[in-house]
Amino acid sequence: MKKLLNRLVAIFSIFSLLLGxxxxxxxxxxxxxxxxxxxxxxxxxxxxxxxxxxxxxxxxxxxxxxxxxxxxxxxxxxxxxxxxxxxxxxxxxxxxxxxxxxxxxxxxxxxxxxxxxxxxxxxxxxxxxxxxxxxxxxxxxxxxxxxxxxxxxSPANQYLEVAIDLAVEKNGGKPVKIAMAFEQDPFSQDVRLGILDAAKRTKSKIIIDDKLPKELNDMAATLAKVKAVKPDVLVVSGHSKGALTAIRQISEMKVDVKMLAMTHCDASKLAKQHGKKAEYALCASQWHKSxxxxxxxxxxxxxxxxxxxxxxxxxxxxxxxxxxxxxxxxxxxxxxxxxxxxxxxxxxxxxxxxxxxxxxxxFGSGGQNTAKPMVLFQVRCTGDKCENKVVAPTKWASAKLVHPVPSWSKR
Amino acid sequence: MDFLIFEHPILIVQALMDGVLLGILFALIAYGMALQWGVMNIINIAQGELVIMGGYVAYFLYMYGIHPAYGVIVSPIVMYFVGIGIYKLVINKVVDKDLFTSILATFGISILMMQLMNFVFGADVVVAQSNFGTTMLFDNSVTLPNSKIFASVVSVLAAIVLVLYMKKSKLGRAIRATAQNARAAKILGVDTEKVYASTFGINAALCGVAGALIAITFTLHPYVGLPYTVRSFMIVIVAGLGNLPGVALSGMGLGVFEEFADYLLGTEFRIAAVFLLLVLILMYRRFKLARSREYLK
Structure with a gap:
């Protein structure tokens, strides 16, 4: 009985402490x-x-x-x-x-x-x-x-939709062939859903749809496929690791593609780490100072x-x-x-x-911000110095989009 | 199923080459693991972290304007001493305990190393530029980054040096003797404590070489060590413990298998396919063992 009483007292004092x-x-x-x-x-x-x-x-x-x-x-x-x-x-x-x-x-x-x-x-x-x-x-x-x-x-599915619209626009309004490589994490897969929507809307065709395992650090197979089927746009999302791996291997394997769009260029310091190799990459961003x-x-x-x-x-x-x-x-x-x-x-x-x-x-009904569009940068270099220039939406563009990306043999 | 590879047969060549180049690099890491597992009976969960730390040594050189390829010389030296240090601090206390204790201990080391690298180098993903260029074959339809070719050549060289060292040197003989029977070796005057320390150091040095190669072929991040641990573990399992030449073969085999799985089944299944293969190999082994056991009966 005494034990029980002691316990009650202890529980009570813990509660009162918490309340206090x-x-x-x-x-x-x-x-x-x-x-x-x-x-x-x-x-x-x-x-x-x-x-x-x-x-x-x-x-x-x-x-x-x-x-x-x-x-x-x-x-x-x-x-x-x-x-x-x-x-x-x-x-x-x-x-x-x-x-x-x-x-x-x-x-x-x-x-x-x-x-x-x-x-x-x-x-x-x-x-x-x-x-x-x-x-x-x-x-x-x-x-x-x-x-x-x-x-x-802006929600993740909006990250790269703009890029597909831009590619279609540059293709004279005609549908484009899209190759995608997305890491299997919630964020990148959401970006992928956005691309699927954009492809449907513009009647574009998805010819490569690779889902990269999280632990993967080699994209050689995906890029070899891209080289073989020659899409109009290559879209990559896999956080900083994905962005850095993609640029490294695209430049090493000399993969020529008319448009390369990706996420996390900012976070991975792409322009600084890869320099000229990253030039002409399009990057989705929530904000830019300009x-x-x-x-x-x-x-x-x-x-x-x-x-x-x-x-x-x-x-x-x-x-x-x-x-x-x-x-x-x-x-x-x-x-x-x-x-x-x-x-x-x-x-x-x-x-x-x-x-x-x-x-x-x-805010929309789900709590997402519906009033702000994403912006797209393009990495541009003058000499050895590379920086991000806004190219879309056109309202804020500080540089003109370079399209198609010059082939590696000419760079 | 995806049949792209049959529509563009040149992709078969690309897949083979990529697989072999990738496999050789992984085999080097597995080589260290097999050596140390065989000699000390320790499964080193921190193997991947040793690799990444080796990579950061090369990256450190790169930050100071030195070509990161020199990392393949500097990194193993640094990592050898890191390995000896880890041995003296932790491993020597668990070396004769059961496997579970050593797994826990090395798991702890791996967490510690990750946080340490995060603290020193930050959580950003980094790359070191080698600017080695590209080798193009078959009218530019097969492209091989020279950095990967360099990585394979260095890996093969490192493996050859190690095999020769094991065969010819006094320490190499002592290591082999300890692996065969530690007690007998001790009775015959081998300083097993020293042998263990050197083995762990040599393993760390091999990881250092591999890390420097990864810094110029892939990316570095304090938390990406685990895939390297898992992969080397698998290579050793497939090759069978104590089968060092088998490690090279199984490394390349798994590399090629993974590439083909990517082309045929899709990128999302490439790792799953490798694990499935591992399960099948283990089942086959069990089946074979069970049969020989029946003969014995």
């Missing part, structure tokens, strides 16, 4: 709104995790310096509580739980990568906590009927680029820009909701319709 803990660290303390974020500071996503964190921090500082968030006539400051998810999806889900249940966080920011966002979304959804994420583009995130998930970036979007906080893309570089010592990749945009979206939603009630904030987020330096933001 969560009420001590509420969502809004004094004049601070705490947002929770688990980002990858170690592990395989640590580079991009760092970009994400820097993006968040820059925006938090900027918003706080410019008067903070005004709710109910009072000014509040943003603060972010970070945890390191170790690039591990199980850990990310645990940390989401911890942020919400233990730390009492009521508003979340997303982690880096589709995989980790997928792990966290069920937790935030179950607890009815809004999450504005900036680095999970997988289409499957937006087809689950989540009500509390909002993504400021786009003409504007807002009151960062001004323009060019100004954002300058401020970010001054703060962190390197030029912002799009992962940082979109992370900053997530904070701008939160600020706007808080002010329109004029409340800290999570339901009201969620409803305000759903009604977001604004322009940021990163692009227009308006």
């Amino acid at each position: 803990f969560s009420s001590a660290q509420a969502r809004v303390d004094g004049d601070v709104i705490t947002l929770g974020a688990a980002v990858s500071l170690t592990g395989k996503y640590s580079t991009n995790g760092e970009h994400t964190k820097n993006g968040y921090n820059l925006a938090v500082k900027r918003i706080n310096d410019m008067g903070g968030v005004k709710v109910g006539g009072k000014s509040y400051k943003f603060a972010v509580k970070y945890y390191d998810d170790e690039s591990n999806s199980k850990r990310a889900a645990q940390l989401a739980e911890r942020l919400i249940k233990q730390d009492g966080v009521k508003y979340m920011l997303g982690p880096y990568s589709s995989g980790l966002t997928k792990a966290m979304a069920p937790v935030t959804e179950e607890n009815k906590i809004p999450m504005v994420e900036a680095n999970g583009a997988s289409r499957s995130l937006f087809t689950k009927g989540y009500k509390y998930l909002f993504a400021v970036l 786009l003409s979007y504007k807002d009151n906080y960062f001004g323009s893309g060019l100004k954002y680029d300058k401020d970010f570089t001054a703060a962190y010592g390197y030029a912002p990749p799009y992962q940082a820009a979109e992370s900053s945009a997530a904070l701008l979206v939160y600020k706007d939603a808080f002010e329109r909701a004029n409340s800290f009630d999570t339901k009201k904030v969620r409803d305000a987020l759903a009604k977001t319709d604004m322009q940021t330096f990163y692009g227009n933001v308006k």
Whole structure:
């Protein structure tokens, strides 16, 4: 009996401790709104995790310096509580739980990568906590009927659709022959679905459809097939490893193709690592500093680029820009909701319709951003220096698309 | 089924060449694993990480403007000492324990090495440019990157040097004696502790050579070691333990098989096909063993 009593007392004290803990660290303390974020500071996503964190921090500082968030006539400051998810999806889900249940966080920011966002979304959804994420583009995130998930970036299936349209346009409006090589991961397979849609729409024919195993680092077989069947477009997506392997082997095997479109050129520092070998590759990107979007906080893309570089010592990749945009979206939603009630904030987020330096933001029914198109770069070199030039959409093009890509014998 | 390869028969030549070149490189890694497995009875889960670390040594040279191909000389030297260090710190404590203990220990080492490389070199995927050019055959329809040819030649040379060393040198003889019977070797005056340390060091050095070759033929990333471990493990299994010439053959065989599986079944099945082949070979072995056991009865 005594044992039982002891146990009850112990359980009771644990509960009261937990209760005490969560009420001590509420969502809004004094004049601070705490947002929770688990980002990858170690592990395989640590580079991009760092970009994400820097993006968040820059925006938090900027918003706080410019008067903070005004709710109910009072000014509040943003603060972010970070945890390191170790690039591990199980850990990310645990940390989401911890942020919400233990730390009492009521508003979340997303982690880096589709995989980790997928792990966290069920937790935030179950607890009815809004999450504005900036680095999970997988289409499957937006087809689950989540009500509390909002993504400021364009979904993965839109990444390379533009390239197919461009190829058809260059082919005099006639259908093209497409070769595709996509890694078997959720993101790349979503990009593939987008290409399938675009092919159907333009009546183009897919003549190679290779799904690269994740552990593969040799694309020689796929490229030999491409050489044999001569498609009009070659589309490749397989994160940084896929982009770097593709360029290395295309240049070594002298594969001539009229158009080469890929993802992750930015993240893999393609132009820097491969130099002239990467020239003429088309790359999908969420953002580029030269786009003409504007807002009151960062001004323009060019100004954002300058401020970010001054703060962190390197030029912002799009992962940082979109992370900053997530904070701008939160600020706007808080002010329109004029409340800290999570339901009201969620409803305000759903009604977001604004322009940021990163692009227009308006959420579709699944939480994806429907107002911002993807941009396409082409890697162009002058001498030995190579950089990315926007070639599509034509509205922002800073260089003319080179099409078809000159053959290797002439390069 | 895809019949592209029959419509363009030249692809058969390309697949054969690619498979052989890929297989030789993998065989080199498997060679180290077989040696150390045979001598020390340790399955080294950190094999792939040793390879990648070797690659980073070459990449380090490349960052400082030295041609990464020199990595095939520098990297094994560095990795030999890394191997000896790992042996002294961890492996010597598990070398006479059961297989499970050593698997756990090397698994731990692999995690540690991944994080260490991530910490030092960052999580970006990197490549080292060799600019070796391309060999074109049959009116440019078969293209072979010279970097891959270089990798195969170096791998074959490294293997030959190792075989000669094992046959001729004093340490080589001691290693072979220890592999045959460690206790007997010890009784006859072989310093088995030293033999183990050198074996692990030699394995790490071979991984260093392979890593430097991977830096100029493929890509490097702190977390891509595992496929190399798995592949070398498979090559050793197929060749059979203690069968060093078999390792070269099984490496090339699996390489070619993988390429053809890609063309015939599709890229998504190439790894699956190799694993299926492994299962079939193991089943065949079991069947053969069971039959000889019946004769004994």
